[in-house]
Amino acid sequence: AFRFAVDELKGADGMQAHAEGRGVVELLAELPDLWDVNISDWSNDSATSRFEPNEGYQTKYIEFVKQVTSKPVVAVGRFTSPDHMVSLVKRGIVDFIGAARPSIADPFLPEKIKSGRIEDIRECIGCNICVSSDNLGVPIRCTQNPTQGEEWRRGWHPEKIAPAHALEPVLVIGGGPAGLECASQLAKRGYEVTLAEASDQLGGRVAGEASLSGLAAWKRVADHRIYDLQRRANAQIFLQSSLDADDVAELGIGHIFLATGAKWRRDGVGRSHRKAIPMDGSVQVFTPEDIISGVEVPTGPVFIFDDDQIYLGGVLAHHLAEAGAPVVLATPASVVSPWCDNTLEQERIQASLLSMNVDLQVGKTLARVENGRAHLTCVYSGKGKTLEIGSVLMVSERRRETTLFEALKQRRESGDLDVKTLEIIGDAASPGLIADAVYSGHLAARNLGEDPKRAEQALFEREIISLEG
Known part of the structure; x- marks a missing residue:
């Protein structure tokens, strides 16, 4: 079997499916016993549902392969729908479906399809928690399948569980x-x-x-x-x-x-601040729950202070900017959503926010809010900066x-x-x-x-x- 990335998604600076990618497959067409084709690098091949919401997102790059070889072809693309899988085979695009993340979420995916138990499939959500485990060097975890990584250590089976110890x-x-x-x-x-x-x-x-x-x-x-x-x-x-x-x-x-x-704190206590951030009440202060529940933010820039530094601050910035609000995102981290390096998303997150004209203030902590202004301090130099704001959205810490x-x-x-x-x-x-x-x-x-x-x-x-x- 030969796994080959037919496109690097770098344009003319890299391998392209319609150019060198196709040329390599044509040159080696009958040599492998099996063609396993995808795109690269890993962040493209294992893109999250946040940036590639549709399953089979790699199909447009690899669909030519069956046209130039008589050997079997397998492809991936976070497939979760059996109908979609069957469609690819019937249309002659692939012979086999590759399912890494979907089979982590449900190791019995093939068996459930075979037995017609489609409604029992535990579908992959494309969050890349499994990928983060690899990047962090810890036992694998899956949001959908909590037994993943515990099959031997705890003896957990994804489909079986001990009966009740008593009928209580x-x-x-x-x-x-x-x-x-x-x-x-x-x-x-x-x-x-x-x-x-x-x-x-x-x-x-x-x-x-x-x-x-x-x-x-x-x-x-x-x-x-x-x-x-x-x-x-x-x-x-x-x-x-x-x-x-x-x-x-x-x-x-x-x-x-x-x-x-747990509920998000409104006072700014988080990684950088172990005491409440001074705020004079000149602007409204919101929490993620407020935005999720549909609370309307006032006009003027929404100032997001992301001291959580995982994923939600970036998601909320994107959500509000998409709705038309001017957004400023400040974080003590040197990049936006640094934890998302582990899920292969960080660069995409920062690029998407910049493309939406979100004002990114990285490496800065929020010192205080006073007279409708956010007073920031650089975590490296200690230099101050002041921004006019319309409201504050705190993404700092949750209280149980x-x-x-x-x-x-x-x-x-x-x-x-x-x-x-x-x-x-x-x-x-x-x-x-x-x-x-x-x-x-x-x-x-x-x-x-x-x-x-x-x-x-x-x-x-x-x-x-x-x-x-």
Whole structure:
């Protein structure tokens, strides 16, 4: 087999599919047993759904290959739709479908297609958390498939889970990524599951972030789990069901998981500031939740202070600029969204924001907001800079929502609440990526009824090779 990138997406400065790329394939046409064709470099080949929202985005570059060789051809392109896959084969573009990221999200993708279980496919969302694991040199993770990387260490199977240790009811509070995954897996184990969500829709932060520019595919994280729960007779879902400690105690359910999430801070506390940033109230201060909920920002430049430095600051800047707002994005980092180097997106993010005339103030921290002006300080030189602004959007740090958990914990400790399990999961336990929240929910569901010592041991299990004789 020969893997060959027919286009480097560099124009005349690199390999082009219609020129040298085709020429090389024609020259070597019958030599390989199999042609595995794609584009390069890795950031193009494994582009995220944020910048390549359509599956099969490489097809236009590789579709000529079958015309010049009689040998089998395989291609990739983050394919998730079986209909699309079949279409490529029937149209004579490829003989085989390559599916790296889609098969990470669902290792049983081929089997589910073969058996007609299309609705059970756990579709890749193209977030590149799997790629980030490789770049960070850590065990692989997948937002959609929390068992990825835990098959040996913990013995997790993506399609199988141990049956319930006892036929007892379970209450999951919060319908975000952690709550949905926890409830779905508990129901799969056979528990009677009640899922209570305070708002009028499930999905939590996933539903909100998926409404922003470029992140629509992320909604699959919620959709897959909602569909699974809705078809299970042992799972009940209650929307607009905000519970307090009295409500929970009245239900009398012995196993309780709280996935109440986390809220973005409005005071600017984050990586660079461990105290609130001085602000005189001359402009409105918004949080990501405000923008997601559709709050209208005042006229004048929206000043985004991105001290989170992961992905959301850049997404919000793009979203607001696309809506026509003048945007300034300031960050103490030397580039925008530096963490996205790990997902192969950073350069695309910065280029796209510049193309939308977003004013990027990198390497600068926000010292204070006063009289409608943002006072910035260079993190390297200490020199100041002042900008006229219309509003502030803080993307700094999230505060865990633990009020209900603390109230229940206090009652349990005083003997006023008799429950066997009281566990906080997801962002409410530790704010992180969506993948972290899903993993947390999955882990909690797996560990219910498990010997705590065995569950803890799985964290440290390692394979040790020894020689005998």
